[in-house]
Amino acid sequence: MPALPLIVFDVNETLLDLQTMEPTFERLFGGKVDIRLWFANLVMYSLALTAARAYVPFTDIGAAVMEMLANTQGIKLESADIREFKDRFSTMPPYPEVPGALRKLRDAGFRLFTLTNNLVEVQTRQLEQGGIVGLFERCFSVDSVKVFKPSPQTYAYVEKELGVRPSQLCMIACHTWDTLGAVAAGWEAALIRRPGNDILGVGPQPQIVGNDLMDVADQLIARHKGRGLS
Template sequence: MAALPLIVFDVNETLLDLQTMEPTFERIFGEKGAMRLWFANLIMYSVVLTLADSYVPFTDIGSAVMKMLADTRGFKISDDDKTELKEKFSTMPPYPDVLVALPKLRAAGFRLFTLTNNLIEVQARQLEHGGIVNLFERLFSVDSVKRHKPAPQVYAHVEKELGVEPSQLCLIACHTWDTLGAVAAGWEAALVKRVGNDVLPVGPQPQIVGDDLTDVAEQLIARHRGRV
């Protein structure tokens, strides 16, 4: 009988509440919606830099994108603003459903890991601050391969480190670009429909879609029931 897949979690917004950063953007830009524009550009430029074979740490891209958005709007970004951005990003709290779903998956026998664009030290601080770091067996960062998700080298690195085939892994994320990359790499994937995130009806599709992480966890448990 096949073993349970190893579960690999995205961190930013999948586990941690990105909306808690909105007050910082509202203070600087006068509108909390600027946070969504910032994050979308952060992801876009992380991918563009990867395609251009120019690796820059994720939080450094975040600071640069914040300055770029400010410059286009005629705002000045201070060093204190950049420090606040990094601090808020490193201390986002976990969503309430995370505190329910992770123990549920572990109790069902699943082994849990993370894979994020963040540096290991940023990720570790995030998860320690959220009180959930001990629920994961190992933390992975794109910094190991100097490519941001969804570059195939990122998923291949996790496979190599864990000594498993792609089909033995399942990514859980709330971003379609991430589940798309995982499925293209041969992984199973589950999409959590956080606010502002949903299925993209083209390209490789996730096998599971849930309204929150508890929903996804229950679907995963049901999907693999009977495996040991």
Template sequence: MPQTIVFDVNETLLDLGALDPVFERLFGDAGARREWFAQVLQSAMTVTLTGRYEDFSAVGAAALSMVAQRRGVTLERAGRQDIAAGMRRLPPHPEVADALARLRDAGFPLVALTNSAPEVMRDQLAHAGLSPLLDAMHSVDAARALKPARAVYDTAARLIGERPAALTMVAAHGWDIAGAMSAGWQGAFIARPGQVPEALFPAPTIIAADLAEAADALIARG
């Protein structure tokens, strides 16, 4: 039986760059989008390390307030709603659909595992046209923790019905790969622009420039 391939969603499958025009309009700087998502991840880590659980959408909204305060920008409700709606309508990276189809044709079970809330996850993957290519979709909400908490990967393994060694996490975030590998999974790191593996952890099983290259490596490995 081939490995079950588990995909992170935001930045790994879906392109957050589609939000740049919204941030350009609201902040006068498209770069605020990267600052915002970095703050989202920092706040998510803070919540996780302090033993709390917050819906990822709430984390995103709080991070947006922090960036606005830092930049001296007043955000109206409509602008906040535009960003929240945009998160549900992100396009996939260009190579993603074909790579998923090739992995599926090669017999790999394909699963999504995201920090996004269940309803956001469903909207994201449906809008991107990726839902039919996936065998299952899981949110961290089932574990009541955010990645890279160990509970997320242990809960996902239980829901998928596989032992950790039979699972490969595919992500464009070094911390996600580190979390999965620390839980006994394999890891395939997607080196999207600006992303590098975590230096303090073992090297990912696979390092690829994009999902097409990762699919080649996974298929070759079998």
């Protein structure tokens, strides 16, 4: 009987609530820039740097994008503002259903991991602050390969480290670019419809789509019912 897939989670916005940063963003930008525009630009420029074969840590790109957006609006950010924003980013709480859903998956026999664009130390702080770090066997960072998701190298790195085939892995994320990359790499994938995120009607599609992590967990358990650990 085939084993359960190893589940690999994206972290930012998939597990942790990006919207909790909105009050800080509102204070700094006075409503002139939406936090989702900042995050979309952060992802876009991480991909642009990867395409240009240049690597900069994710939080540093995030700070640079903040300053760029502030400059477009004639807003001057102080160094203390950037430090506050980085601190808030590394202490975002998990969505309410996340701890219970992770435990449900683990109790069902699934092994849990993470793969994030963040540095290891940033995601470790995030997961520790959220009280969920102990639910994961290992946390992976794209910093080890110096390219950002959804580059194929990021998924291949996890495969090599865990010593498994692509078909033995499942990515859970709320970003279509992440599930697209995982499915293209031969992984199973599940997409969470977090606010502002949904499926893209072209390209490789996730096998599971859910409204929150508990919904996805229930679907995964049903999908792989009868499988056991080997």
